[in-house]
Amino acid sequence: MNFFRFALKNLFAHRTRTLLTLVSMTVAVAVLFTLLSFNRGYERGLKEQLQAMGIHMLVVPVGCPYEAASLIIKGGKIPNFLPGSALDEVRALPQVDIAAPSLMSGIVRPEEGRTDIYLGIDSTTLELKNWWKLKGRFFEKPNEMILGYDVTLIELSHVGDQIYVPELDMTFDVVGELEPTGTEDDGFFYVPLETAQEMFLRLEGDSGAASVAGIDRLTAVSIRLKNPDDAPVVTPRLSEIKGAEVITMGELLGTMMSLMGSAKTLLLSIVMIIIVISALGVLNTVLMSVFERTKEIGVMRATGASELHVFSLVWLETVILSLLGGAGGLGLAVVGARAIEGVVKRFLPLAPKGSVVALEPASFLLVLAFVLGIGLVAGFYPALRAARAKPIEALRSE
Amino acid sequence: MLSDSDLVTKWSSDQVAETDTGVLDAQPASPLTEPRPLLCVRDLWRTYRRGSEEIHALAGVGLDLRPGEIVSIVGRSGSGKTTMLNQVGCLDRPSSGSILVDGTDVTRLREKDLVAFRRDHIGFIFQLFYLIPTLTVEENIRLPLVFARRQDDERVDELIERVGLTKERRSLPKQLDGGAMQRVAIARALINRPRILLADEPTGRLEKKSRAAVLDIFRELATDGLAILMATHDLEQAGEADRIIEFSDGKVVRETQNRRK
Ligand SMILES: Nc1ncnc2c1ncn2[C@@H]1O[C@H](COP(=O)(O)OP(=O)(O)OP(=O)(O)O)[C@@H](O)[C@H]1O
Ligand SMILES: [Mg+2]
Numbered sequence: 001m002n003f004f005r006f007a008l009k010n011l012f013a014h015r016t017r018t019l020l021t022l023v024s025m026t027v028a029v030a031v032l033f034t035l036l037s038f039n040r041g042y043e044r045g046l047k048e049q050l051q052a053m054g055i056h057m058l059v060v061p062v063g064c065p066y067e068a069a070s071l072i073i074k075g076g077k078i079p080n081f082l083p084g085s086a087l088d089e090v091r092a093l094p095q096v097d098i099a100a101p102s103l104m105s106g107i108v109r110p111e112e113g114r115t116d117i118y119l120g121i122d123s124t125t126l127e128l129k130n131w132w133k134l135k136g137r138f139f140e141k142p143n144e145m146i147l148g149y150d151v152t153l154i155e156l157s158h159v160g161d162q163i164y165v166p167e168l169d170m171t172f173d174v175v176g177e178l179e180p181t182g183t184e185d186d187g188f189f190y191v192p193l194e195t196a197q198e199m200f201l202r203l204e205g206d207s208g209a210a211s212v213a214g215i216d217r218l219t220a221v222s223i224r225l226k227n228p229d230d231a232p233v234v235t236p237r238l239s240e241i242k243g244a245e246v247i248t249m250g251e252l253l254g255t256m257m258s259l260m261g262s263a264k265t266l267l268l269s270i271v272m273i274i275i276v277i278s279a280l281g282v283l284n285t286v287l288m289s290v291f292e293r294t295k296e297i298g299v300m301r302a303t304g305a306s307e308l309h310v311f312s313l314v315w316l317e318t319v320i321l322s323l324l325g326g327a328g329g330l331g332l333a334v335v336g337a338r339a340i341e342g343v344v345k346r347f348l349p350l351a352p353k354g355s356v357v358a359l360e361p362a363s364f365l366l367v368l369a370f371v372l373g374i375g376l377v378a379g380f381y382p383a384l385r386a387a388r389a390k391p392i393e394a395l396r397s398e
Numbered sequence: 399m400l401s402d403s404d405l406v407t408k409w410s411s412d413q414v415a416e417t418d419t420g421v422l423d424a425q426p427a428s429p430l431t432e433p434r435p436l437l438c439v440r441d442l443w444r445t446y447r448r449g450s451e452e453i454h455a456l457a458g459v460g461l462d463l464r465p466g467e468i469v470s471i472v473g474r475s476g477s478g479k480t481t482m483l484n485q486v487g488c489l490d491r492p493s494s495g496s497i498l499v500d501g502t503d504v505t506r507l508r509e510k511d512l513v514a515f516r517r518d519h520i521g522f523i524f525q526l527f528y529l530i531p532t533l534t535v536e537e538n539i540r541l542p543l544v545f546a547r548r549q550d551d552e553r554v555d556e557l558i559e560r561v562g563l564t565k566e567r568r569s570l571p572k573q574l575d576g577g578a579m580q581r582v583a584i585a586r587a588l589i590n591r592p593r594i595l596l597a598d599e600p601t602g603r604l605e606k607k608s609r610a611a612v613l614d615i616f617r618e619l620a621t622d623g624l625a626i627l628m629a630t631h632d633l634e635q636a637g638e639a640d641r642i643i644e645f646s647d648g649k650v651v652r653e654t655q656n657r658r659k
Contacts, residue, residue, distance in 0.1 A: 002544065009532040299528035302489055303542040303586060304517030306510070392490045395524065396480075 007316040014289060021285045022325050024278040029329020029371060032271050034337060036363045039264065054128060056228050058247045059090060059221040059238055082244055084216030089241050090223060095230040100124040100222045101193060105200045107167055114154075119188045120196020128224055129185070135159060136176030139192045145172035146190040149180040163189075168199050275374065278325070283378040286318045290386045297386050298394025311387035318379025319372065326371030334359060436593055436625045437463035437486060442495035444481050444648075455481040456492065457648035465593065468616060468626045470636040473645030479629035482645070483596045486627065488516040500593065517546055521587030525599035527579040529571040529586075536567045539585045546590055557585040561615060577608025584615060588624075595619070597628035601635055613638050 011018050061080035081103075090099045103120040126138055134146070136159040145163060147155065157163055163172045172191065180186055191199075197215050225234060231248055238246045290297070297310055337359065444456040455478045463469055471479045484490040486497060488504050497504050499519055507515055529538050539557060543550055558564055561581035571579055580600060587595055595616075601609040613635060616626055628639070636642050637656070644652040 006533070006537075006541075006544070013532040295526070295528050296530050299522075299524070300530075300541070300545070302487065302516075302522040304513070304545040304590060305542075306513040306545070309545050390490075392484050395489075395528075 003313060003316060004320075007313055007320055010289065010293075010313075011317055011321060014285075017285055017288070018321065021278075021281050021321060022328060024281050025322065025325025025371075026328035026332055028271070028274040028278040029326050029367060030332040030336065032275060032370070033330055033333040033363060033367045035264075035267055035271055036366065037333070037337070037359055040360055040363060054130070054224050055222045056225045056231055056249060057223045057235065057238070059086060059223065059241065059244050060247060061219065062243055062245045080243065081217035081219060082221065083242075084218060086241050086244055087218065087221055090221050090238065093234060093237055095225050095227070095234050096223055097226045098124055098128050098224040100128045101218045102220050102222065103193060103196045103200070103217065104219045105196070105203075107165070107203070117188050118196055118200075119190050120193040121190055122193045125222070128222055132181065132185075133179040134176045135179065136174075138176060140175075142192055142195045143170065143172050144175045144192065146176035146178065147174060148178050148186040148188045148190070150186040151189055152177050165199075168203060170199065275370075279374045279378045282318060282321055282325075282375065283382065285321065286314060286379060286382040287385070289317070290314055290382045293386075294389065294394045297389060298391045301391035302395070307387040310389075311383045314383035314386045315376070315379045318382065319375040322371050322375025322378070323368070326368055329371075330364060330367060433465050435462040435464050436500055437461070437627070438496075438498040439482075439486065440496045440498075442482075442485060442497065443493045444478075444485060444490070445493045454648045456485065456495075458495070459645075459648065459650055461643060461650070463594065463625045463627055465623045465625050466620050467641070468620050468628070468639045469641045469643060470639035471627065471629045471643050471645055472631070472633070472636050473651075477645040478648040479645055480598055481648075483522075483598050483627065483629055486594070487520050487522050487596045488512050489522075517542065517590055519592050519594060521584075521590075521592040521595045523580065523583045523587050523595070523597045523600050525602040527571075527576070527583045529579055529582055531571055534568050534570055535563055535574070535582050538571065538582055539589055542586060542589050548590070550589070553589060553591070557588055560618070561585045562611075575608065576604050577611055580604060580608070580612055581615065584612070588619070593623070593625060595624055595626045597626065597630075599630055599632075600628055601630070601632050609635065 059082065061082050063080055084101075087099060087101045090096055101122065102125065104117060106115040106117045108115045123138055126132065126134070136146070139146070147157060152158060155163065157174055159174055159177055161174045163174060164170070165172070176190075178185065178190075197217060201215055223234075223238075225231060235246050235248060238244065300310060301307075439459060439461040442456050442459040443454065446453040446455055457478075459478070459482060461469075461482075471482060473479055481490070485492045486499070488507070492505055495505070499515075502515065504512065504515060530541065533541065536554065536558065540554055543554075558567055561584055563578060563581055563585070566574060566578060571582065574582070584595075597616075601612050604612065609632065616628075617638070620626055628635075630636050640656055642652075642654045642656070643650055644654075
């Protein structure tokens with residue numbers, strides 16, 4: 001027999017109490033770990049997504065929020081446009097490899113509860129997004145259309161079908177469809193850039209923004225550099241373009257992270273509270289068992305245990321309890337990651353598609369260290385109480 | 399609860415009975431062969447303060463205990479018996495006086511040396527046994543070895559056999575009767591080979607048969623040289639001792655040597 005076994009036996013003397021403490025600890029740790037993993041996974045997911053896009057910077061109209069797509073979904077209108085000449089200015093820079101213009105707009109379909117987003121592009125986008133797998137072909141004529149993967153599911157339309165847009169009284173031939181990309185690209189209707197420029201000018205009549213830039217207008221130019229390291233050189237040059245703003249991918253990442261920052265803070269503070277409560281539960285459990293064992297502790301002292309022995313024993317019990325809870329929580333998190341992810345995702349805006357829970361060893365260690373810390377802190381007081389108890393007092397109280 | 403006079407009369411009648419039967423006369427001791435005392439207590443005081451009131455739980459007690467000797471402390475409740483054992487057992491510190499255990503004045507030991515000293519020289523048993531309920535008989539007996547960082551399987555086996563618990567070795571305390579529990583406590587107290595055993599009302603909660611068994615074990619242990627100091631209300635048990643010391647208000651008021659020593 002050794003100290004460790006002794007501590008274990010003490011813990012299991014009160015199965016129910018120990019178990020309840022363990023459950024609360026387990027849940028707290030599972031949530032903490034999932035949140036941590038989620039956070040890392042989310043960041044990683046975004047980075048990978050941006051990396052994969054091969055887009056190093058974006059030129060957008062001044063004042064255009066990055067989340068143009070979500071703005072449109074919510075029924076908003078993009079306030080400003082870039083003039084078509086901006087594209088030429090971008091292309092004039094020697095560091096630029098590919099510059100792909102696009103025009104984004106939406107048609108609200110209240111009766112169907114959604115907004116169809118149209119993206120006008122030309123073949124440079126195909127070059128830029130070289131990971132796109134296109135079934136069918138790219139546009140050759142106006143009034144042709146390519147559908148994102150999700151759109152094919154919603155519209156139940158495929159290559160060879162026609163799509164009629166009553167608002168514009170226009171009929172499009174579906175010439176291509178995208179295989180799933182796992183990005184927001186899946187949700188767009190793609191049309192030739194000129195077609196988009198023309199149809200949305202018609203849709204808006206001559207109201208506001210349309211008249212400013214005329215027909216030749218863009219909502220963004222996506223840029224790939226020959227060498228990504230040139231970004232600091234290129235950025236100021238692009239900023240000189242009239243009415244344009246430059247967003248680098250680093251900034252983009254920052255914006256998206258901060259967008260979910262407040263939601264994350266809220267979640268984290270809730271988790272912290274849960275953890276403090278479960279630490280108090282551990283403290284309570286161990287303290288109660290110390291009180292109950294006053295006599296036993298007294299007799300241990302009378303049979304050769306030092307204060308340090310008693311202290312270590314009680315401390316060890318707390319640490320074991322916490323670590324068991326921690327291990328249980330990690331186990332639960334790994335097993336239930338998908339389920340928990342679903343819940344957490346609902347709280348966070350702009351969650352990337354696919355799995356964003358990254359089960360990294362670093363988070364494992366972090367959580368274990370955290371739980372160990374809790375055990376050490378929560379166990380200190382009961383251990384001190386137990387060690388300080390005078391054996392004769394302990395044995396006297398009948 | 400017994401009154402003082404009951405105590406004295408009953409105890410004397412026990413003594414008479416002993417003398418009559420002569421059962422315990424086997425080992426007559428001569429003053430010349432008497433070994434050096436293991437325990438010498440001199441002018442021991444322990445004063446408790448309760449508000450402005452001072453309680454002299456011990457008021458100048460002196461006592462010797464030799465190897466192989468069994469000494470009973472009797473006296474009515476509150477007379478200081480437990481206090482005396484706690485001082486000798488280094489569980490508490492006296493207000494003044496000296497306690498020499500095997501030549502060491504334990505009143506002068508520092509707290510940290512005291513732990514080791516207590517562990518190696520003194521065994522303690524109590525009226526309520528105080529076994530650890532989650533540990534088996536064997537584990538309870540072994541526990542002081544864990545604190546001492548010793549491994550002494552032989553001693554464990556020897557003691558288990560000696561207190562007659564070979565079959566109950568893997569039982570939990572709650573599966574045992576009081577007598578067996580006290581025998582576990584005795585084995586636990588002796589695992590680190592102390593030379594003095596302190597017993598506070600060791601048979602107070604036991605029925606007659608178990609009481610006799612515990613006393614038999616005491617007698618056997620004393621034959622091997624263990625010195626036993628026990629506080630008791632049990633006059634029959636007190637009568638089994640080699641010497642009986644009566645406490646009253648923290649003082650020794652009478653000391654009686656049984657004839658066989
Ligand atoms: N920690 C303490 N604080 C105050 N007074 C105490 C303390 N311990 C013991 N006493 C007092 O000292 C006196 C002696 O107590 P002690 O427990 O030694 O008596 P006892 O002979 O063992 O009695 P009993 O037969 O009931 O066990 C009593 O008056 C008791 O109230
Ligand atoms: Mg007492």
